[in-house]
Structure formats: structure tokens, C-alpha cells
Amino acid sequence: FKVIKQDASKGIAHIYLFAPENFPDMDRSINRQIKNADLWKHQKDVFLSVTPSGISSTKAMGDAVSAVQLSSGKLEKSFPDAGREPSSAVSTVDMPPPLPLPKPGDLMDIYVSVACHPGHFIVQPWNELNNLYALMEEMILYYSRAEEKPVTIEKNKLYAAKIGDEWYRVIIKGILRNGFLSVYELDYGKHEFVSIRKVQPLLDTFRRLPFQAITAQLAGVKNQQWSEEASIVFRNLVEKKPFVAQIEAVNDSTNSWDRKIVTFLVDTSLPHIDTWIHDFVSQSLVEFSKGD
Template sequence: MEESRVFVSQLTVCPFSQFDSILQIAKLDEIKRMAHIYLFTSKNFCDTDRSLNNQLADSDLWKHQKDVFLSNRSPAKINNNSNTTINSSTNSNTSNGTGSPVAKKPPPPADVGDTRPSSPPSLQLPPLLELPPLGQNMDIYVSVACHPGHFVLQPWQDLYKLVVLMGEMILYYNKVEEKPVSVEKNQIYAAKVENNWHRVLVKGVLTNGLVSVYELDYGKHELVSITQLRPLIQEFRQLPFQGITAQLAGVKPRQWSEEASIVFRNHVEKKPLVAQVEAVQEAEHPWDRKLVVYLVDTSQEEKDVWVHDIMSEFTDELTKAA
């Protein structure tokens, strides 16, 4: 029943009335005047395993929302003694995002009559993700971590907007009749990956009917069938792409060993952290932007853990070995 309670809380912010959906009441709480419901698209009615509740609950963000929280402490500007614990609020240093609204009124599905491949229209890209000034802090969530030289972070305060957007995309694209799409490299689409719809960049089209895509909000690379791609309509291009590539500040760029990479992943991947922005490398496309940041784990009461201090130990070991 937990999934139903979570989804009900979203009904006040998502315009579900724009879609032909079926609601099934699972439980009525007369004391709290609350209804616990399942929501279905018409074709999946009565199959709770395929309800929209379950589809959202299976997404990465729902899985981690309940056990993820940020400390009310935020590290101060980096100095020579980075192990010092700093007690200060993160609110004044947090990125304030763009304030762009999530999709409000997706248009109805296209007519089914025309089965010719549709070319992606010339639609605008979302606005750039707004970042804090250099030296300031932002609360983030690390969605992907390969090694200190490459990981992907998401601004923490806008994650709820991404969850709402993905719910909107599920409702819209699950209603759209399957229709051939003209797929082009380096173009933006919506792609179905493990029952969720993602905003993706096409990296390559393979001869076996598969397409290599990059999830612009999560930083993951996936292979999907070309039949699972749809045009990304303008209503889903309002929220800035939430995934931004980054590298760790405070350590020299190098070829990281597998052991070092595992240690780094264990400390940062799928975790909420505080990032202190050291540099921003701008690029022509938003998905090519790169941050250089210090990462700090503020979840411990005793002290803040600066990740670059941990990774510097591997550099020191190599220096001694040489």
C-alpha cells in the first residue's frame, strides 16, 4: 500500500486529468479523509503489477527517496585543513535551479493512420541547468560514478521535478500508438528503458535494430530497440537536463586503477552529497558541459568526509612505489 500513498501525494501537482486514466480505490481512510488508489492506463486496468504506481515505484528516484536525506550541515570553502567539520546551513549555497515548470499539458497522442517514419521536428533544447557561483556549495545526488575523473551528478533540489516529469512521460507515451520514427544520431528523443521513459541523446544507430542512447537526466548509456524511441515533444523540454558530468577536484588527473575506482564508487554512487564547485567547463551542447567539484559526505555527525582526501591516498601509494 506504500506505493499508493506515495502516488496520491503527486496527484496535486500532476495534471492527470489530461489523460484517459482509470482509478481503482484500494483503501479508504475515513479518519484522515484519504483514499489510497492505483492508477492505470485503460489497457492495463486491474493488473496492479502494471499500474502507474508500480512503474514509478520501480524508477531509481523512488527507490532511493525514502532512505536518502541530506545533513543540515554544509562544508565551508576548501582550505588547507579539509578535515575540519563546519556547521553551516546549505540553504544559502544551494543551486536555485531555473524554476522552469515541468510539463503541464502534453498534447493528445497523434493519429494512427499515417505509418510513415516521422522525422524529429526542430524543437528547442531545454534551458541550461543553472549552477552556483564558483566556490559555492550545492546539494547533489550522484547517479553514476565510474572513477574520480568521470561521474554524473544531479542537483538535489530539482529531483522531485524530474520524478514528476517521468510520471508525465509514462502517462503520455504509454498512450501514444507505436509509430516508426526516423532516428538520427546526435538528436534528442524519448526512449523506453525498463518500463520508464527517459530523455535521451542518440549516440549511434546499429544495424541490428538497436540504438545506443545516453540518458540525459541520469548519465547512463543504454542499448534500446529502435521501436522504443519516440519524438520528445516540446512539453517535455522545459526542465533542464538534470545529469551533468563531473570530475573530482583536489586530485591530479590520472589513469585510475580498478581498486581505486571501486573505492570511489562505494563512497559516492547512489548517494546524496555536497559538491563545492571548483570550475565549470562550458560546451556547445548541455550534455558536454563538465564540472570540477570537491565532494563532501556530511552524513556523519563527527566530521565531514572529503572524498578527494580518500582518493589522494591512492596517489600517494603510487608515488611511494615509483
């Protein structure tokens, strides 16, 4: 890495990261490649901030660059203060049927696959999980035996990608110059970087099940930039756990991955006691504010 700026009073260093073969070419730094990827063009509600002032960005070498900050031994990211750009329209040809969304007031059994903070988490319909697991098994069996095929990579197109030991249905969000792609897992709601060598065409037979990831926001709490403490508490509370969702609002979209629900989460795992997650989050915020 290369240190660009140091702030001794805050114990922060702003750095560029490089793959060994690219040092010290700034244009081939990981910072520049990430900055140019669509992955970071999120809505503002996904930003994390320790202070209410919110998002910071670094001006270095005459160019606004996303920087990695090393502060008190913790790794943090600062992002450009830009709202999310609308996703490019994707052809509906060969797309799975859209997942039916619940209506406001409906109850729905769900599983939280990813939780960033109360303003952004991913849910999956509980009653479709067995179908999803069966699809994943079929993809592993097929792609582990199939001969690798040349792939023409295009943004906003569907592919199968090997991440870890599993194969996932993904959409390409960005193409990096170092042979990596930024992808979005359409069934689990995760953003990942993968090598182009681990991407294969998505067969028609794997396009029948609707994409399972539904972006969600917690109802009953004020939308804000969530502190690290509140985000960690929320993640530990809900991620990879089942809940009953009571839907408050639905924001539909042409692309299934752009649809969003606003929902209450209810933990019904304990006998005779239903825990409403927004109540717990609100109480935690009060406690965190006392410590400031």
C-alpha cells in the first residue's frame, strides 16, 4: 500500500491499496478500480457513520478517491457522497418470473440472509427455501462436471458464479480491469468480487425459480445513518435467523433486485413472548445516546 495522507490527531491514515504486480501505478490501484465499479453507488441509507455528520470522502492527488481508513486498529471505508443511480433496465427475456411480493398488512414467514443495519437487510421467503436449496444442489452438480465455456461478460446480464464452494445466480454490476467482476447474488442479496474465470453462462433450467432476495428496511424506527454500534447489534440480532414479517409498505420495480419492502420483524421463537425487533432497536439507540 501507499500512504497518501496522515491525520495524527485522529490516528487515521489514508492509503492506496495495490496488487503486487500493479504497484505503484495509481490508475491500477484497488481504490481506483473500486471507485469505478457500480457496486458502490448505493442509496444513502446503506452508509454507516459513527457520528451524525455522516459520510466522509478523501480528496487525494487531485482526484476524489474512496480511501481505506485505519483508525484505532479498525478497518473502515469512506465513500463518495453520491446517491444510488437507477439500475440499468434489464431485458425480461429469459428472466425468471418475479417473486410475488406481499401486500401492506400481510404476514410473511421469512429468513434474514444479510443484515447491514435497520435501513438495509435482505429477506428470503421461508416457504421457498427448500426450492432454493434444491436449485443450489443442481447447480453444484452441473457446473462441477461441465466443461468450462468461453463467456462474453456484459453488465446487467445474468450468469452463474462460483463463490467459495457454491454456485450462485448473479447479475454483473461492474467489470474491473484486473480480471475481477463485481456481482450481486440474486438469491442471497450479497455483493461479491469474483474472478472472471469463475463465471459461466446461466442455463435456462436454472432460471425458473424466482430470485429469492428481497431488499428490506425495518419499520417502526426513524430512517437515519446508523452508527457502527447500532448496526452490529442489529446484525447480531437478526442475521441468519427466521422471523415473521409484518409488511408496512412495498416499493415495486421492474427489476426484482430493485424492489423493496418496509417491514416489522417479529421473533416468535420463545413460547408466549413475541419480540418486536424495532422496539429492541429503539431501546438500544437510547442506550447508545447515553454513552455519547
